[in-house]
Amino acid sequence: MLGNIAAGGITSGGSTITQQLIKKSYYPDEEQTIERKIGEIILSIEATSQTTKEEVLELYLNKIYFGYGPQTIGLYAASRYYFDKSVQNLTLPEAALLAGTLNSPNRFDPFKNLDLAQERRDKILELMEMHGYISHEECEATKAVPVENTLKYNPISTTGQYQAYADKVVREVQEKTGYDPYETPMRIYTYIDMDVQKELDSIASGDSYTFQDSKIQVGAVVQESTTGRIIGVLSGRDYTPLGLTYAYSSKTRTEQDYGQKNQPGSSLKPLIAYAAAFEYLDYSTAHYVHDVPYEYDNGFVASNWNGKKYNGDISISSALSNSWNAAALQTFSEVVTGIDCNGNKVGDGIGIDGATKYLESLGFDMSGEEVNIGYAIGSWINGVTPESEAGAYAVIANGGTYIEPHTVQKIELLSTGEVIEIDEQYQQDKTQALSEESAYMIREIMTNYVKSGTGTYRLLNLGYQIGAKTGTSNHSSDKSQVSNPKLAGHSKDAWLSAYSPDYTWSVWTGYSSEDQKDGYYIKSNKDTNNISAKIAKLLHKDGVKNEYSSKPSSLVESKCISGIYPYVSPGNGVPSDRVVSGLFKKETHLVEVLVVQV
Known part of the structure; x- marks a missing residue:
């Protein structure tokens, strides 16, 4: 104490078990102050006068961690977590394992470090023999029992099923409620579809899908079209718990963002250019758009994917199914300015601010973005994720209504019994991002060109009114603008987002930023297309349960x-x-x- 006072703060010192109990009961933040230490001592003296040491120990053992995460707090919870049994039913090897975790719960958690947990448990048994609690024969016989034989299945295995979905749940709870599931004991109810998640895990591991190379990455999200409820998450190949995900990103921008956003390419043309034209310019589905050169971004003139061949005035269906860049740029320009390429007034125009608000209404994170006409063909600053694309396309399937994608139904806080209704709040907060008319019009065009079965879309022509859009982004052709000269002009991201009356899903493939620096680029969109088709077939193996809303009377x-x-x-x-x-x-x-x- 004198040393700490001389130093002007807490620099060293230990605590008795009674003091630790007081600290966990009354000082949960464990702030390092002299005031806390003095209060801890005073309360410890008072506790000692009112309770026995056995009672203090019992209280202590029900407040401390016995492993990694809040599910191990307290002896009762830890017994359930590791062995799925009550404390009074623990066997000698099980009890010794729990005792061994106390001085370093994370390090000796057998689900995280099995070998260390085995060594530690055996050390406890040897100490029990040394102090006369068990015989030598009991000690040797118990050490012969492998720790893994005493454990129930691992509920949060680093290589187990559902890890990608479980991590999405944890992050969602943290950001939505402020509670940390690893610190606050809770029961979480989710919308996981185990068959879907198993298939996504199998794709990610390569068990049910062969990727074009060992480096290419993938991210995908599957949600219900009319509720926003996410039923499956594919965070990436070789995914590690709470690691970098290619399926979604942080809801709040931080330096430690755990998700990689990517350029959408043409994948959002239906929403950014054409649905917006239906919404704000009252265009008809019979409207002809202008596939002619458009100059933007300091004189840059975008070409179509077949070079600089332009097609003049064409139908919206043709512009979308062939993914002509110039037509999308011209149409989005008309939405923003209200003026067409010939100088004719076609509407009032919503301006850049209106376009930004429109994209926000579809659920896109526009922080750090600076909208310009190039956004129609994917020239975003930060980019998007499969989760945000799935959420936006669900708007079309859901009659223009946006519901934020989410995995959690409700949370029950075990300490108080309080129930937080997450899904109920999401449903109440739904917004009308598009009118029913605009949603119906763009849906008709998209489902019709998928039905035609041309190109990639034939993979999704399952007879269930599926609408879809592909997309590819490219690295700059200027070698000075890319991280590796090998990347110049080559494909960077490949997308396919799709929806049906029941489900909406989005798939991205590409490379990590590190692998791009090593010169890796997309050579084929086949992984994106084939994975999306696998998902579509799984989701609709029993047909469809719902129907799209009928044509509005207007x-x-x-x-x-x-x-x-x-x-x-x-x-x-x-x-x-x-x-x-x-x-x-x-x-x-x-x-x-x-x-x-x-």
């Missing part, structure tokens, strides 16, 4: 002359190849004209 099917805006209703004499059908919002004005052939 939408009408009508015809117009292709490539003309404002829309013109075809009169007599208009060639049939110039007449197109589509969905129109009722307030959209169709001009009636008569064409006379001369």
Whole structure:
């Protein structure tokens, strides 16, 4: 005490078991102050006068850790955690194991360090023999029992099933409630689908899927389309507990973000360009967009994936199914400015601030982002995750309603019995990110081109009204702008996000930032496409349970002359190849004209 006073603070010193009990009972933050130490001593003296040492020891043993995590706090909980039995039913090897963990619970947790736990337990048995509690024969016979033979299954194995999902749950609880499941004893109810999670784990491990190389990484999230409830998480290959995940990222931006965001490429064109055009410009599904050069980002002119070949005025369906970049840029520009490439006014325009708010309404984290027209084709600063893409695409499947993706139904705090209804709050907080009309219109276009079975989308043509969009991002072609000259101009990220009436899922493949520095780049999108198809088949092996919402009464099917805006209703004499059908919002004005052939 004198040494600590002379130093002006706590620099050294131990505690009796009684003092440790007082500290854990009355000073849970364990702040290192002289005031705390004095209070600890005073209360310890008072406790000693009112209780026996046996009672102090009993109280102490029900407040300390016997391993890693809150599920090991207290002798009763630890007995259940390790052996699934009550304290009075413990055998000698089991009791010796628990006694051995006390001076270093994390180090001697057999689920984390089996060999060290075995050595420590055997040391306890030897000490028991030395002090006469057991005979030499009992000691040797008990040491012959392997620790692993006494344990129940490992509920949080570093290589076990459900680790990716369990970690998502832990992080979600921490960020949503402020409670740490590793410090606060609680019972957590989740929405895990074990069949789905087993398959995702099997894909990640390579047991049920062969990747194109040993370095390529993968992330995926599967959720229910109408509830936001996540049923499966694929955090990556060789995933370690609470390690870096490619499936989601921190809800609050920190220097220690545990998720890698990636550039979405074309994967968000349906939402950013075309759904927004339906929403804010009242375009029809029969609208023709302009696939012509668009200059942005200090003079940069984006090319289409087939070089600089442009297609002129084309249907939205063609623009999406072929993923033409120029058309998406022009359309998003019209949404933002209200002016088309010919200088014609097409609406009021929502501006950059409006576009940012729109993306936020779809659940995207826009902190650190600076929206510009290039966002339509994936030129984000930080990027997105499979969780955020799945949550956004669920908006289309859910009639325009956004519900934040989540894994937890409710939490029960064991110390107080308080129940925190997480899912109930998420359902109450749902928002209308898109009108029912806009959601229906973009859904019709997307499900129709998947049904056509062209290209990658034929893998998802299972007959269940699946809508989907692929995407690929590229490294800069400027070698000075990439971490390794080998990357220049090559593919960086591969995406496929999809939805049905029942489920929405998003899959990303690519490489870690470290492997990119070593020159690894995407050579094929086949992993993304094939994994997404495997997920689709598993989710719909028994068909679909739900149906999309019906067509809103405010939408009408009508015809117009292709490539003309404002829309013109075809009169007599208009060639049939110039007449197109589509969905129109009722307030959209169709001009009636008569064409006379001369």
